[in-house]
Amino acid sequence: METAESLRRSIHVAEELQSVVKTMKALAGVNIRQFERAAHAVAEYNRTIEMGLQIALQRLPAHALPPKHPPGVRLGAIVFGSDQGMCGQLNDQVVSHASRALEKLAVRRESQVTLAVGVRAAGQLESLGRTLEGSVQVPSSTAGITAAVEEVLRKIDEWHFERGIEFVVLFNARPVSGAWYRVRGVRLLPVDREWINGLKAKRWPSKVIPMFTMEETALFQALIREYLFVSLFRAFAESLASENSSRLASMQVAEHNIEDRLRTLNSESRQFRQTSITDELLDIISSFEALRGKQRP
16 A cells, blocks of 8 residues: 555656656657758759759750669668657558568569668667668757768668669658658669659740750769759658657657546545545544543543
């Protein structure tokens, strides 16, 4: 049976935990907003890149375009997870989605290599028997995304030039609305030929066509490099926004449970005090009756 002291201690611990949860909720809300803004900003930059590609493609020879069908000999996969906990089922869902999608591809498992973003996703991928090429630390703010993107790009270059890997796919969570997100898989390389053809056939929005003096193949390759940077930056920003959305949802559930626990503890504390007061009054009455009985002749 709990004592008054143990009840007070339990209430104090629950209130401290409630304060921590509220702080984490506030931080998650702020982080969601900043990562969503980053994703929106990079989407605008991506539009500029597409317009540049649209112009460069007008003079680009057909042999310089990416192949119609991606090579299927070797594959590199980049799976975006988290470094921190309390983000619900995000890592489980991303890793499970990536594993199922990779099994369906016409590439043997021994010819697939994986780069994990976040130590938690890395651990789960290893437990599934995936060949892991290391992990990239998840940035804690938008300022750290650029460095993380550059690290991933170096790994992609290493795959391409040293190991002949030309087929690269991304798996990350993407915010939908509120605390909801959806896991998606995107082919990063080779660049989608249909997307390229669509840009080439797209009508320019004005009557003035921009000119350029740079060699068209070099310009195309530079713009594709920027496209890769933007795609990875967006994947990082969307994954981080989804992680914080999932954490916010988890903290809301935790806060609700703590409030229920506090109500129960406070009710037990009030009942305990009432019982103690009643027992003390009964003791006083009993003592009074006993003393009065002794004083009678």
